[in-house]
Amino acid sequence: MSAGGVARVSGLVVRRGDRTVLDGLDLEVGPGVTGLLGPSGCGKSTLMRALVGVQRTHGGSVTVLDHPAGSAPVRARVGYVTQAASVYDDLTVGENLRFFARVLDVPTDRVDRVLAEVDLTDQAGDVVGRLSGGQRSRVSLAVALLRRPELLVLDEPTVGLDPVLREDLWRLFHELADDGAAVLVSSHVMDEAERCDRLLLMREGAILADGTPAAVKESAGVDTVEAAFLALVRGEAS
Numbered sequence: 001m002s003a004g005g006v007a008r009v010s011g012l013v014v015r016r017g018d019r020t021v022l023d024g025l026d027l028e029v030g031p032g033v034t035g036l037l038g039p040s041g042c043g044k045s046t047l048m049r050a051l052v053g054v055q056r057t058h059g060g061s062v063t064v065l066d067h068p069a070g071s072a073p074v075r076a077r078v079g080y081v082t083q084a085a086s087v088y089d090d091l092t093v094g095e096n097l098r099f100f101a102r103v104l105d106v107p108t109d110r111v112d113r114v115l116a117e118v119d120l121t122d123q124a125g126d127v128v129g130r131l132s133g134g135q136r137s138r139v140s141l142a143v144a145l146l147r148r149p150e151l152l153v154l155d156e157p158t159v160g161l162d163p164v165l166r167e168d169l170w171r172l173f174h175e176l177a178d179d180g181a182a183v184l185v186s187s188h189v190m191d192e193a194e195r196c197d198r199l200l201l202m203r204e205g206a207i208l209a210d211g212t213p214a215a216v217k218e219s220a221g222v223d224t225v226e227a228a229f230l231a232l233v234r235g236e237a238s
Ligand SMILES: Nc1ncnc2c1ncn2[C@@H]1O[C@H](COP(=O)(O)OP(=O)(O)OP(=O)(O)O)[C@@H](O)[C@H]1O
Pocket: 016, 017, 019, 021, 038, 039, 040, 041, 042, 043, 044, 045, 046, 047, 187, 188
């Protein structure tokens, strides 16, 4: 693995139903905030599931922190937040966090720290079922942060959030990356691209571009990441 590499995908093949979603994909994920951007259905969630070791694969390999993805030595070192909130609606925010801290064998004094990180300290006594969508997704994120993951995989964490909350979350992703985590964030909206240290532009299971937002725009000779994506797609078609 190259210096700083946290996850490495090599020749990955994944079929879902009768469709080959990933067909020999190669990439590495390192420290910093990496954005995985591409249209709905291009395979972002499938790739993320493979990185955390919950996706059946049909070829190639996925290595995380020098171990096979999903294997016992890395499970506690990887955090994964899906699009569906995975917390208990009938418990309060604090009760959820304390419950998961016990299940995950994390000292319960981490709970206050992660609630502050996701800006939910004031909601600690609120029942999750009565929170807004953005607050609920931050509870799931707080659970994922309990074990201080070295690789944090976030599947469309900003969908449906208002601009202020999106801004706050992106700031948090960068703070986590500054603390040393590799943060992989998927999105199907290109306007999130500028917030990433590195971009992976994906289409139909393939990586079209890999680089900083500035480099991706410059190599396509355009001003926005969206225009770069379109130029790359047109270039492929011609
Ligand atoms: N459970 C499933 N069974 C069969 N095919 C599936 C299943 N889940 C996803 N797929 C197919 O796999 C392909 C990739 O889906 P995936 O969820 O990885 O895309 P995505 O880029 O994450 O999309 P989105 O942005 O909408 O979440 C899609 O064509 C989808 O139809």
